[in-house]
Amino acid sequence: MSARCAPKTSCRVPPILTLVHTSAALLATGSLAFVLWTGLEERGTALTFGVLIAVGELNRRSGPHVREAAPLGAAGALSYALLGESAGAPTHHGAAQVVTVVLAASLVGSVPHVGRGQGPLADQLARRVLTVGFAAVCFQPLYNQGTFAQWGGPAYALLLLALLSLTALCDAVLAAALAHSRTRWPFGPLLRDELRALLGIGSAVVATGAVMALAVAVAGLWALPVFSVPLLLTQLSVRRYAAVRCTYRQTIASLARATEIAGYTPAGHAHRVAALSREVGRDLGLSRPELTVLEYAALMHDIGQLSLVDPVPAGATASLPLAEQRRIALLGGAVVRQTGVDAAVAVVVERQADPCREQPLAARIVRAVNAYEEKARDAGPGGPLTALEELRLGTAGDYAPEVVEALARVLSRDCLTSPATG
Amino acid sequence: MEAVPARARAYVACVAVAALLCLLPLPAVRTPWWEVALLAALSAGCEQAAAHRRFAGTFYPVLLAGAFLLPPPAAALVALPGALLSPVEQRPRGLRRVWRAAQLTVGVWAAARVHGAMGGRDTVLASDFPYALVPAVVAVLVFCLVLSLLDGGILALAVGAPPTPFGQWGRIPVRRAWRGLFLRSLAPVAVHGLAGLMMAVLWRSPYGPVAALLVLLPMCVSWWVFAQYHRERAAHQATIRALVQAVDIKDEYTRGHSERVGQASMMIARELGMDDDRIEVLRFAGILHDVGKLGVPTRLLRKDGPLTPQERRIIELHPEYGHEMVRGISFLGEARAAVLHHHERLDGSGYPYGLTGGQIPESARVVAVADAFDAMTSTRSYRRARPVCAALEELERCAGSQFDPRMVTALVHALSRHGWHPAVTADEPGVPRPRPAVPGPTGARR
Missing domain, CATH: 1.10.3210.10 (Hypothetical protein af1432)
Structure with missing residues (x-):
């Protein structure tokens, strides 16, 4: 049953897939070159977020019934993209640095998974790079120019939320397009499923991303470990839910075999x-x-x-x-x-x-x-x-x-x- | 309202008075009323949503955020409307509401008092980070301690009385009850406390309450997923029962037998001091032990008249059929071995493999005793039920040759302590049909 649920790769690579992978690769190499040229800003912050994302990736769970495989990694990456201040002092990292740090941390965190031979890694990485790049490109240049300086506190919080929601929508479309091109299942229902998943764990990821960015702005990097705990809890609940769904499926399959026996x-x-x-x-x-x-x-x-x-x-x-x-x-x-x-x-x-x-x-x-x-x-x-x-x-x-x-x-x-x- | 002892009522009244005393200094302190109102509305809203969607447990982050933000009497007030308005399913509703409100009020007041005394409110205002954690952690500990002390008090005073937090029965040693309550509630309350702290810090930050509200969203999602998990688990257990009911369709003689064997297996396992997970697995083992009868032709199960040796052999295939069915259900664990081996005997004369003594899995030895006990004590169409004591004597007689003496002793002890009250939901006394005196395919044969 699960073998059939798994996406099938055809011999000819569909054009959408090539397009997504190429643009992600271009974005990644461009950012990397830029960062190598200019050097890293605020290494401590970059390192902390990198560790958070890598830990989130390490806890990644793959399977046919998992919507957001690494919510902690996703939330950490998004909050780094939207980070404007740390403990009251403005930050200076640009969009290129965000993409580089997220890419490096995701790669480090995926090493054990690749070692175990799990998962279509390229798709996930491409999605992560493109969505984070989108959020960072929308936010960082404007912020660093001081466009948001005169926005009041609550309005700024709402702005972050709106940006993240937009990013999540784009991510859903991207995910549906990738799944469509890999499996040739109809695009409409795939997109509908992705959007529905946004209401569940997707909204938790978006809210956590926004809150982490705001909390780091107020309280400094200490906010990260404190706030990772609730999201880890969500991840745990999701995992247990997936486990019980899986055993439920097994039970139904056994009930079905009663007639055969x-x-x-x-x-x-x-x-x-x-x-x-x-x-x-x-x-x-x-x-x-x-x-x-x-x-x-x-x-x-x-x-x-x-x-x-x-x-x-x-x-x-x-x-x-x-x-x-x-x-x-x-x-x-x-x-x-x-x-x-x-x-x-x-x-x-x-x-x-x-x-x-x-x-x-x-x-x-x-x-x-x-x-x-x-x-x-x-x-x-x-x-x-x-x-x-x-x-x-x-x-x-x-x-x-x-x-x-x-x-x-x-x-x-x-x-x-x-x-x-x- | 009949079952509430007077001392429990008095206890609830005392706690309620204590709660009122906590609220008494309210006019004397400078209370930011709009913050109290907003937090109270949030808390009440969460409670309502929780009750509406049948979530488990209380939603503490808002209450704890109140304790981190406000002076103690104001923080205590935050808990009041939500607890008083929350829908209560079991009777007596009024008493339960008062109890809940009083308990939360006292708990939040104590947490806020300790937090304030350690200078927590200033660290929250300055978002002074590693140090803001210290008062918060202590406040969470105090909150947890107060709640479990109050709960433990009512457990000790009136076990089984309606305000009891869990549906427990039988007497519980007070100290164990308190320790268990404290440890069980600590982890969830600590996580809620962290979220509450983040909420409080953001509330006081330039971003204001809007940002603080965002903290609640992941918590709510987590809570919702947890509720989904419980719902799915309940559905799953119902499905396991359905496996058994599928047997009932074929063999009407043994209706209710599986549930009762599950119950007896659970009693034996508990008496042997097994941990909770294993007890649950053994209950499933008891419930599912005869599921392989689905594979036996219906004609044979319903046959009126003595079985030929060949027909007996076919019926004796049912443990293997059953194992074939359940082996794909991974969470059943050792219950699968019990399904396969529950007709083995200690002396090696059982089936399907003729295992002896310790070769037989422990789970199978438990289920064998439970199966034989229920087969003897329930009414079958071809004979009357035997009394429990006669059945136990018979089990003790066969201990060592057929049954594991340890399991038999455990069953005897468990029955002497709790008695035998099988759930009779599925046990309808149908019209008895003539049935041959040859023993059926249950464990009663000897």
Whole structure:
């Protein structure tokens, strides 16, 4: 399942990716050259922020369900970009120095991760360099010219907040564009997911970045360790949340395997249907929460068969009479309702055998993918194509045309022509 | 309101009077009223949001920021409206509100008093940094100490009475209760204290209260994520139960059996002095031990009539089926071994592998005893339930050959102390169907 969630790299590098990487590299080398030419201003401050960012990077956590992998690093970098004073004395570092320090600290902090062979490092670094560069270029030259000198205290705080929010928006667009070019998933839903994540941990990062810049301006560098603690706590909570989500997923997958062990469905069937449903759902532009509902429903779509006294041959429900299919679906919905999973999952399971015009989209997807999986499973080398053809012919009544088309796209794109690869 | 002892009421009244005494000098000090009003409104708003979204715990940063900014009586006043207005779910609501308000008022007053006496308010104003930390840390310690002393007092006076902070039952040694309360609350309050200090420093800085408000945002996000974590965990546990209910669909005879075995396993584990995480894992082991019956054909589980040896063999596959199902759930830990081995016997005559003595995992030995105990003491359609004492005698008779004597002794001790009150939620007395006298696939056979 997770293998499919992971971004796939194609052989031809998409133009957006090249553009982002090149501009990040240009910005980084330009800044580095400038700093080498002029030398570092206020080394103590630079070093402290560098250490903070590096520590944040060291605590980076990667995984398919983590939105902001290194919130402390991100907040530290942003606050350094917007730092105008330290303990009441004005600072003199420019945008070039900000980019250089952030880049160096991020590289140092990523060494252990690279050693363990984790993560597409280039994308994260490029994003970090570009967003921090954007914030610093917006703020530092104007500040050093004294443009903000006559702004009052509270107005200045609000200005920092507005700048950071703008930066976060740009970062979300950049992240969605990168994910889109890497995975070729539709851009709209990716951007929507990124923007939604901004409301959660993203807002904490933005607020912390602003507060750190202000607190250092008032209290000096002592404010950094004091204020890192709440953000570390947030990071810890996020991590525990991700962990419990992960075990939850494992439990649902085990529940799904109950029908396989009981001999009602062939081994791996629920898993394959879930993975393929997720791909189809993504192709149709479902959002992240909707995809989770779809995946859980696909995993548990056969659970109603447990209440049959005798197994259906090979678990092939698609060939049963419609009334029987509906009965099994309703029984499955009843089991799912007891599980405490989101009620939306139960609805999808319940309605998977309804005529497709009355079904919610997720139920249509589960129904079509399940039928495809059952038909293609034992049909030999030509099976997938024959199965797809049968679904197309049946679209008038049973299977939703747009879902079948999305399925065809996914299959041709990911070369999932053999179901055994699931 | 029936269960509140008079001494608990008197105690709450005393604390309330102390709180009023804290507020009494209010007219004498120079109070910055708009700051008090703003902080109180913030605090009350956070409380309301917390109750609305079912967050856990109180949101202290605003209260502590008040303690770092204001003179003691004014700081104490900040806590009052939020605590009095906060929605309370359990009865008696009035008493709980008064208790909460009084406790927080006294705590905040003490913290502000100590902070002020150490010159903390000046260090905050001058944002004099390493030194501003000292009074703040001491104030946080005092705040924590006062809260846990007051909580401990009510625990000691009236255990189980409504204002008890945790839903505890049974008597708790006073000293242990106090120490536990203090240590448990110290870490979260310390983090809230740091945020409160930052808030206070920024409040007094040129950037003013606007910047101070920004401090609250990451704290709120952290709090929200924490609540999400608890919600997800609850959903997860419900799902584990669903694994068991899936067995119930197939085999109606043993309804409620799994939950009760979980409870008995937990009692044994607690009696053996295991730590909390392990106790929880053993409860899951008990709940899930028969999950492999999902893999046994329904016809066989519901068969009316004696089982043939071949059918017995198929039923005896259920530990392996169960293990196959749960082995992918990593957090279950040693519970997975318990699912696989709960039908092993000490003398090696059990299944699936015929392990002997210490080869059998400890968790499996616990679940085996709990399973057999519940099988004997619950009513099955083919026989009446045996009384608890008869079941224990039977367990003791088989200790050494079938069961681990240590687990049997632990169960006997735990039952003599707490009694056996199985939760009967899922235990509906259905219409008994004829069932063969041949023992079913539970641990009751001998």
